[in-house]
Amino acid sequence: MPARNAFYAQSGGVTAVINASAAGVIETARKHKSKIANVYAGRNGIIGALTEDMIDTNRESAAAIAALKYTPGGAFGSARYKLRSLEDNRAEYERLIEVFKAHDIGYFFYNGGNDSMDTAHKVALLAKEMRFPLTCLGIPKTVDNDLPVTDNCPGFGSVAKYVAVSTQEAAMDVVSMAKTSTKVFILEVMGRHAGWIAAAGGLAGKAPGDAPHIILFPEVPFDEKAFLARVRDSVENYEYCVIVVSEGAAYPDGTFLAEAGTRDAFGHAQLGGVASVVANMVREKLGYKYHYAIADYLQRSARHIASAVDVKQAYAVGAAAVRYALEGKTAVMPVIKRRSDSPYRWAIEPAPVARIANKEKKLPKRFISKDGFGITEACRRYLEPLIRGEDYPPYSKGLPRTAKLKYVPVKPRLGDEFMI
């Protein structure tokens, strides 16, 4: 069988290490030129396939592809673009197949989260139905760590390391000045529905009294009274209180704290910033001096403090996806299996994308302390290996170097304009 081309696309929120997965795909494909002639990367993810806007990665040097391993963001552009169901928008799926046919694309690598695995699954089904030979592989990626089946998700280890390090550092700042200055510090982190990232803040605390003193998880309905009592206890016992709050922290009725009604001068509802909501509560009910930080995109782009384990795993799932494809496996995603906590041992295995699509793995109860404000030892054993090791990017003039790509476009063959 002559070599065919591969299509690779990044999907959804990017991570500090998604480009390491891209490097894993491209470098592994380059070792099998007899089967994969070229990897075309979608510009802006799947939109690049729909609009025939693809990047010819064969035109990129080996050094540039290797540099992807330390480049944050999505090197080819990612997209928040979910293909609708086959029934609702068959035209889009057919368009994908049409573009793949026109460019002799026999391999589809989709690097994303739950939604993307759903898309990979549907594309595989439709290709089969249309009798177009296409090998569809999912590649896991999400800072949220909420994919089922896999022990953890590439992208999470690095955000976890960022949050744990930042919590430890900020806590040392706060405690050293608590006598005469800020007593309560709040760090807002990502995680709309699952508290994995917030839990990682808990790694900073090793002994009783250590920060963080409170973690607010989306999985634990917010109890204002218990929360304020805990803040007061912490300030009274330790002179300060460090709080890590997930953006998804919510009241028992499901309303996000962040939606809880701050209004601007014009009376417009103001969204976002659960940290400021919590801070106001502390100020109004307890009167302590506070500060808050919102990590936002800094946390998921912080390649400078990436976890070495995470970088390695992100690369490994990209490389494994290509190997599986070459073995003829389709509609699968490489998942990470944990063999042991200490020493930390892991392996990569294939799992059907259908098992991963549209499912969300929340923080299990056994990972949350009884009072709901902290993590358990079991959680610590799970999280700790994922933030191990530093994988520093090279620097130039004080700033991290990043991949310089040529972005040579693949010549369109269909020519028509597809409206998305």
Add this chain to the structure above:
Amino acid sequence: MPARNAFYAQSGGVTAVINASAAGVIETARKHKSKIANVYAGRNGIIGALTEDMIDTNRESAAAIAALKYTPGGAFGSARYKLRSLEDNRAEYERLIEVFKAHDIGYFFYNGGNDSMDTAHKVALLAKEMRFPLTCLGIPKTVDNDLPVTDNCPGFGSVAKYVAVSTQEAAMDVVSMAKTSTKVFILEVMGRHAGWIAAAGGLAGKAPGDAPHIILFPEVPFDEKAFLARVRDSVENYEYCVIVVSEGAAYPDGTFLAEAGTRDAFGHAQLGGVASVVANMVREKLGYKYHYAIADYLQRSARHIASAVDVKQAYAVGAAAVRYALEGKTAVMPVIKRRSDSPYRWAIEPAPVARIANKEKKLPKRFISKDGFGITEACRRYLEPLIRGEDYPPYSKGLPRTAKLKYVPVKPRLGDEFMI
């Protein structure tokens, strides 16, 4: 002359490298035991002297003191506590001298900003008046970089590196998803009166169109119309817009943007968060999807990404202060003099604390681009050497290691309780 003791205190907001200055003081003093018998560190800064609450640093191992070089926060506690004028509160100054007498303290090292240099100056004056032989040395420290005379301030280089790196990383995240997601990203940084930290964000941009596209300085009165036009231009030309905003950004009448009137659900004015004010402006006037991050204490405690130049200078000013003291210099502070930009060369010189006390050095006009939204090449030449080099702390289990001190208290000799 028999050896006497030294008193060392940290003052005001801490930095990622203030403990490197402490290490410089203690390690240098240990080399001159015949003159400095012991360094007593004030617990919670100057409050520790007033309340006779001091830490015996002779009880700390060489390894623990060396570890201060990579430990953020204020290892002995810092304080936001400004001694009033000599006329208003002579008792406090006299108490200081009394404590120094009781513990045979002949050297006073005060590690802080403008206020602290004022205190060092006054203590020197009073000691002279009271004929108590005391050598008073200031040691510069401030993330704000606003001390006069010195070319730059220890603590600033590291926060500058953090802000430059974070701006670069977050920008790569935003640009890769701008097609279908966030178009405007806002990073709020410190700097209530001077825009040095915000300016550091400008280092991330090297070519036209690079982020950050807009910097809002305290030195430039905010012009909403010009700002919004620039945001629109940036999104239209580059598909995204990254904004670095100083917490001190203000309207022409001096009102901080952060005070500009957001109210909570109960109608209470909500302070803080200039980023959210700017974000709301963008949403209401332009309708772009936005995100914002507030770096807050993360930026000044981020020892994990400290500038190697900054760490070296922080240590050097501590060491120089001890050398000056041993040479009999008093009421001086070691300042950093720049010999050349490229290669970057610097030296330490003494300067009278009176020249530094209570003065603020703002960003000069020639460092701000004509349109008021960026930095000039002169600014870049000034800033770049300060973020050079990485000085990583050692890690254990994925987290930075920090100094473990014994904190053995110095036995009080006065016994009475002094109310502060």
